[in-house]
Amino acid sequence: MASRFRTTRSHGRRPSTAKREIKKRLLVVCGGRRTEKDYFEALRDHFRASTVTVRVKTDSRSPLHVVRTAADLFEKAPDDFDECWAVFDVDSFDVRQCITEADRKQVRLAISNPCFEYWLLLHFCDHVGHLPEYRAVKERLKPHLPAYDKTGIRIADYLAGVDRAIECARKRDGDQVPPGENPNTAVWRIVTQMVPAPVFLPSPRRGD
Incomplete structure (x- = not known):
């Protein structure tokens, strides 16, 4: 999907200097309602990356509403953000209109399928x-997190595997056209900006 994402601003912002580190x-x-927001906020608070700030909002209606909410917030505060992301699931939705509208409104997408x-x-x-x-994915999670509850994310459960998740998702996602072939997730595109450079990890165990 070709998008004209914002890379520069022209609202009187002073130019950066070599000695000044600008946060994205x-x-x-x-x-x-809870899972994604809790995950992103906990990850942000844990790593406290010096190069990025993240503000997380929710809109628990349809994916199209998520895109429109993101676009509206982005347009209302053009000097507050450098990138705007809509995070949603495919589930049973037809997300083609969401993708078209996101492209038109300069909203980046991190879609998970399913x-x-x-x-x-x-x-x-x-x-x-x-x-x-969702139920099929939850069943796959059970051996790793027997007490998994989508309303109570514990970031400590995931910290050791963040680099692994980025590696697996990047390999799977590649250059696929959103929403990507099931199973697929583009969440790594946000998370990779929030965490330190990955350390060396052994190859992840392949699931069936």
Whole structure:
């Protein structure tokens, strides 16, 4: 998907200097009520990256509403953010209109197919088999997180696997056209900006 994402601003901002480190400012609007927001905020608070600030909002209606909310917030505060992201699941939605509108309104997309829990699963294994719905992904999570509750993310459960999840998701996502072939997630495109450079990890265990 070709998008004309904002890379520069022309609102009187003073030019940067070589000695001044400019933080990238991300606006992330999530479609889930709790899980995505809790994950991003906990990750942000844990790493406290010096090169990025992240503001997380939610809109638990349809993916199209998520895109429109993100675009509206971005347009209302053009000097507050450098990138605007809409995070939502495919589930049973037809997301083609969302993708078209996001491209038109300069909103970047981090779509998970079928759901955000697939991103969480990649913290533990490199699963590549088709996952028809949320319940199937949750069943795959159970061996790793028997007490998984989407309303109570514990970031400590995922920290050791963040680099692994980025590696697996990047390899799977590649240059696929959104929303990507199931299973797929583009959440790594946000997370990779929030965490330190990955350390060497052994190859992830392949899931079935």
